Amino acid sequence: MTAEEWYRADRLPHIYCAGCGNGTVINCTLAAVEELGWRREETVFISGIGCSSRAPGYILTDSLHTTHGRALAFATGVKLANPGLNVVVFTGDGDLAAIGGNHFIHACRRNVDMTVVCMNNMIYGMTGGQGSPTTPPGAFSTTTPYGSGEPAFDLAELAIAAGANYVARWTSYHVKELVKAIAAGMRTPGLSFVEVMTQCPTNYGRHNRLRRVSDMIEYLRTHALLVQKKERLVQEGKTVPDEMFTVGELVRRNRPAMGVRR
Numbered sequence: 001m002t003a004e005e006w007y008r009a010d011r012l013p014h015i016y017c018a019g020c021g022n023g024t025v026i027n028c029t030l031a032a033v034e035e036l037g038w039r040r041e042e043t044v045f046i047s048g049i050g051c052s053s054r055a056p057g058y059i060l061t062d063s064l065h066t067t068h069g070r071a072l073a074f075a076t077g078v079k080l081a082n083p084g085l086n087v088v089v090f091t092g093d094g095d096l097a098a099i100g101g102n103h104f105i106h107a108c109r110r111n112v113d114m115t116v117v118c119m120n121n122m123i124y125g126m127t128g129g130q131g132s133p134t135t136p137p138g139a140f141s142t143t144t145p146y147g148s149g150e151p152a153f154d155l156a157e158l159a160i161a162a163g164a165n166y167v168a169r170w171t172s173y174h175v176k177e178l179v180k181a182i183a184a185g186m187r188t189p190g191l192s193f194v195e196v197m198t199q200c201p202t203n204y205g206r207h208n209r210l211r212r213v214s215d216m217i218e219y220l221r222t223h224a225l226l227v228q229k230k231e232r233l234v235q236e237g238k239t240v241p242d243e244m245f246t247v248g249e250l251v252r253r254n255r256p257a258m259g260v261r262r
C-alpha cells in the first residue's frame with residue numbers, strides 16, 4: 001500500500017471480493033496523487049454506483065457517491081463551483097458507458113478539467129455479472145448465456161473522438177505504467193481519461209474459464225498490445241487480432257478546457 005494517510009481505515013473491511021482488481025486501481029491512483037503532492041483538503045473523489053464507484057468511500061477526503069451514471073455531472077458541478085479543487089472520478093464500464101454514456105461524451109466534449117479513472121471489468125460487477133457495453137463479443141455473462149452477440153465500445157477511442165485532452169489505457173497488471181499515466185492525466189489541463197482493464201474473477205472470470213485471479217491477470221497481460229507496436233503492425237500490413245486491446249498513452253493534446261484554475 002502506498003499513501004497510507006489517504007486511506008479511511010475505519011471503512012475497512014472493504015466490500016471487494018477476493019482477487020478483485022479495484023484495490024490495485026485505487027492504490028495506483030493514490031500513488032499518482034502522492035507523486036503530484038496534492039493536499040487532501042483540495043482533492044475531491046466522485047463516483048456513481050457500482051463496485052468501482054465504492055472507491056471514494058475508502059479515501060480520506062471529501063467525496064460524493066452519487067447516483068448511477070451521474071458522477072461526471074456532479075463532478076462538473078464541483079469543478080465549476082470551485083476550480084481550485086482537484087477533481088477525480090472513479091467509475092465502472094456500466095456506470096460510465098451504459099446509463100452514464102451521455103454524460104461521458106459531453107464531459108469529454110466540454111473537456112472539463114478533471115481526471116476520470118474507469119475500472120473496466122467488462123461486466124456489471126455489483127449486480128451479479130450482467131453484460132455491459134464493454135463485454136467482448138462472444139463473452140459469457142448472466143445476460144449473454146450463449147456469448148455476447150454485440151460489438152463492444154472502445155471507451156478510450158470514444159473519449160478521444162469526443163474531445164478529452166488526455167487519454168490512456170492500461171491494465172491492473174501494468175501498475176507502474178498505470179501510476180505514470182494517471183499522474184500524466186492529472187497534470188494535463190482538461191478532461192483526462194484513464195481506462196484500466198481490470199479483473200473481476202467472481203462475475204466475469206467465473207463465466208469465461210478465467211476463474212483463478214492469475215488466469216484473469218494473464219488474460220489482461222496477453223491481450224494488451226502496446227500502441228506503438230500496434231502502429232508498427234499496421235504499417236507492416238499485418239492484421240491486429242480483434243481480441244487485443246491497445247495500451248499506452250493514446251492522446252495528449254491541448255484543446256480549450258472548462259473549469260481550469262486561473
Ligand SMILES: Cc1ncc(C[n+]2csc(CCOP(=O)(O)OP(=O)(O)O)c2C)c(N)n1
Nearest residue numbers: 050051052068092093094095123124125126
Ligand atoms: C438507476 C439505476 N439503475 C440500475 C441500478 C442497478 N445497478 C447498480 S450497480 C450497476 C452496474 C454497475 O456496473 P459497473 O458500472 O460496470 O460497475 P462494477 O460494479 O462492475 O464496478 C447497476 C445496473 C442502479 N443502482 N440505479
